[in-house]
Amino acid sequence: MVCPVINCCTARQEQTRARIVNVTIVHYLDREGSLMTVTNRESGTNVHEVSDGIYRINTPVMFENGNSFSFNQYLIADDEALLFHTGPRKMFPLVREAVASVLPAKQLRYIAFSHVEADECGSLNEWLAVAPQAVPLCGTVAAMVSIEDLADRSPRALADGEMLALGKHAVHWFDTPHLPHAWECGFLMEEQSSTLLCGDLFTQGGADLPPVTESDILGPSEAFRKKMDYFSHTKNARAMLEKLASTNPETLACMHGSAWRGDGAKLLRALADELSA
Numbered sequence: 538m539v540c541p542v543i544n545c546c547t548a549r550q551e552q553t554r555a556r557i558v559n560v561t562i563v564h565y566l567d568r569e570g571s572l573m574t575v576t577n578r579e580s581g582t583n584v585h586e587v588s589d590g591i592y593r594i595n596t597p598v599m600f601e602n603g604n605s606f607s608f609n610q611y612l613i614a615d616d617e618a619l620l621f622h623t624g625p626r627k628m629f630p631l632v633r634e635a636v637a638s639v640l641p642a643k644q645l646r647y648i649a650f651s652h653v654e655a656d657e658c659g660s661l662n663e664w665l666a667v668a669p670q671a672v673p674l675c676g677t678v679a680a681m682v683s684i685e686d687l688a689d690r691s692p693r694a695l696a697d698g699e700m701l702a703l704g705k706h707a708v709h710w711f712d713t714p715h716l717p718h719a720w721e722c723g724f725l726m727e728e729q730s731s732t733l734l735c736g737d738l739f740t741q742g743g744a745d746l747p748p749v750t751e752s753d754i755l756g757p758s759e760a761f762r763k764k765m766d767y768f769s770h771t772k773n774a775r776a777m778l779e780k781l782a783s784t785n786p787e788t789l790a791c792m793h794g795s796a797w798r799g800d801g802a803k804l805l806r807a808l809a810d811e812l813s814a
């Protein structure tokens with residue numbers, strides 16, 4: 538989901554971009570005692586391994602009105618490394634720096650995304666430029682409607698349910714048209730770690746959230762949905778959420794807010810109930 542007030546923080550991010558020369562990477566323990574790497578002290582961009590070999594890259598954003606938000610990308614480090622979501626184009630230097638703390642950007646093979654919006658794929662071409670072996674990875678609708686034209690290289694388009702091996706990890710693509718929004722929307726399920734890269738589902742506002750939580754995220758994300766109305770009003774949400782639930786994810790890798798660990802099928806079905814209430 539594109540931050541509705543991203544322009545409010547543009548000046549701040551321009552400042553950040555200007556200052557990211559001579560970056561010092563800082564490692565510290567988060568409040569749950571696990572290792573976190575801050576790759577940019579000005580922006581607070583940080584990296585945390587949420588599942589085996591899957592890294593959450595998080596950038597908090599503060600707004601002048603006191604609201605806050607966060608943007609996450611997920612990096613699967615493997616023989617064929619995959620980045621799920623690029624972050625907004627103006628954050629490219631920050632995300633690139635964070636990726637480089639895990640592996641050289643040129644090793645990336647897939648720049649994947651759920652749907653076509655700035656925070657999902659705004660810096661797609663910048664990534665293709667720094668990762669010459671990489672191609673966009675998306676669903677067939679995104680490839681046909683947008684990416685064959687927008688991207689500097691042709692995409693690898695995945696059909697609903699199609700699997701892609703990355704080495705130790707493997708991802709399945711699931712089409713979820715209009716859930717939560719965009720015709721071309723879909724998600725990736727990583728099999729080895731049972732991690733669902735669930736994009737804008739369970740979006741939580743705020744910026745000071747733990748990298749991973751086992752606490753309730755449905756309540757906060759429902760409060761955010763009701764305020765922002767960012768879901769489409771598709772009648773097919775329950776069937777698509779059931780398709781995702783049938784993969785039995787143990788980690789939900791949310792794009793905005795904390796990743797979540799627990800019974801993912803149960804939480805996805807609870808979301809279906811909320812959407813139909």
Ligand SMILES: [Fe+2]
Binds near residue numbers: 539792
């Ligand atoms: Fe998003």
Ligand SMILES: [Fe+2]
Binds near residue numbers: 538539652654718737
């Ligand atoms: Fe979105």
